[in-house]
Amino acid sequence: AMAAPGQNLAVVVHRAGDLRLENHPIPEPGPNEVLLRMHSVGICGSDVHYWQHGRIGDFVVKDPMVLGHEASGTVVKVGSGVTHLKPGDRVAIEPGVPREMDEFCKTGRYNLSPTIFFCATPPDNGNLCRYYKHSASYCYKLPDNVTFEEGALIEPLSVGIHACKRGGVTLGSKVFVSGSGPIGLVNVLVAKMMGAAAVVITDISASRLQKAKEVGADFTIQVKNETPQEVASKVESLLGCMPEITVECTGVQACIQAGIYATRSGGTLVLVGLGPEMVTVPIVNAAVREVDIRGIFRYCNTWPVAIALLASKRINVKPLVTHRFPLEKALEAFETTKRGEGIKVMLKCDPSDHNP
Ligand SMILES: [Zn+2]
Structure with a gap:
């Protein structure tokens, strides 16, 4: 069931040292996008860095930004042009989406495209929230034997x-x-x-x-x-x-x-x-x-490879997850990550399913 309109709890950094849990509107997917009910989102060192310092190099938080880029969720709505996904599909999200077909994109190195969209890199919002829309082409269907947390861990694995x-x-x-x-x-x-x-x-x-x-x-x-x-x-x-x-x-x-x-x-x-x-x-x-x-700058062309490795049990990323918090306790989860406790802290964004 969908939450009430506007009930989209999100973890937002406003400036250095200022991290808030806020309610945002539930977004409407465009023609080539899908709306996702987020399930598991890992906290990354970069999320903590934006919270602590408000910037990483030339990327500066000027406006409030939703954090999170290691994520998986369930499709709840598809845009009119989306053919490979349907509501109910479980997907892993590749956070980098190139915006133009430039020379880097043409040669398969789209991670180097200077105008790429990237979750939780200012000014682009991330997906540490309940509902999030993303380019359908950068959402990859998870096989039944791959968990949401494994799906979220594809980002660091990449x-x-x-x-x-x-x-x-x-x-x-x-x-x-x-x-x-x-x-x-x-x-x-x-x-x-x-x-x-x-x-x-x-x-x-x-x-x-x-x-x-x-x-x-x-x-x-x-x-x-x-x-x-x-x-x-x-x-x-x-x-x-x-x-x-x-x-x-x-x-x-x-x-x-x-x-x-x-x-x-x-x-x-x-x-x-x-x-x-x-x-x-x-x-x-x-x-x-x-x-x-x-x-290296992030990665490219890794999600299909990683899903194949996880589905065939060639690689086990499960030991990386050491802590889990419900989304409502995100501030506590960030404090835990900042203290350097454990390895990977997972936020559970779906109140009806806190399973791995
Ligand atoms: Zn990361």
Whole structure:
């Protein structure tokens, strides 16, 4: 049953430090859109960052913005031009929707399109609410054996898929993942699935490293106050060789430095974590050893792949979810995420169904 008109509870950031639960109108889907009753939405580090700082780089919260971009829900209404979805379909939402068919779109790298719509990146609203409309082409039907929470986790999982592809992970790869937060963990999952022979992961937190073991990391290193070179040599001794691929998921200067020193000559360092704009790194060391440094910006073309992997049980993202809160307790959920407790905090947006 639909809620009363206007009964669309939403988590809205107004400016730095000002997060509110508000009632918004229920939107009307356009011809190529669907209206969704939201089910599960994960809280991302970027959501917390917009709440705490009101901006990420050049993206500044100027007007109130609904947060949330790791999401799944049920179709309740379809626009007149929508043919592949119908009311009742369970879907995972890809939050990035290109607005024009530019050169990036034409070459399949639509994540690089400068005018792309992206949930909860100012000024675009996210989907941490009860009812949300989205481009139907970027809603992907979930098979019956894939849960809503798995559907929501396709978003962070996509970062791992894109990063491991950009790094060239393949059969027998030795991989170093730097940082054991949600993004480090999805990179462990994906690297192992893509055939990595061994994955070593670092973090300062013992509990996060324990979770990394659970999802398949072969070796863990708890970093205390080692130099970047010392971290690199620990990575090498655990793997028995230097890794061909390093996936850096912290954005911390010392970790990027360790990432360069650790990567085998001719290998690839993928920068996933983003920190300050200006960072000092041993660039000559990378240059003379032909270590390629590659960036990633979100992902593209990953949802169908991820759904196939989840449906075939090739990958298990369920251990990532450590906390669940009903949407009404969103502020508590954000405080929990800010404190760095657990791994992934899920908000349950459908009052009639709090199942995974
Ligand atoms: Zn995210």
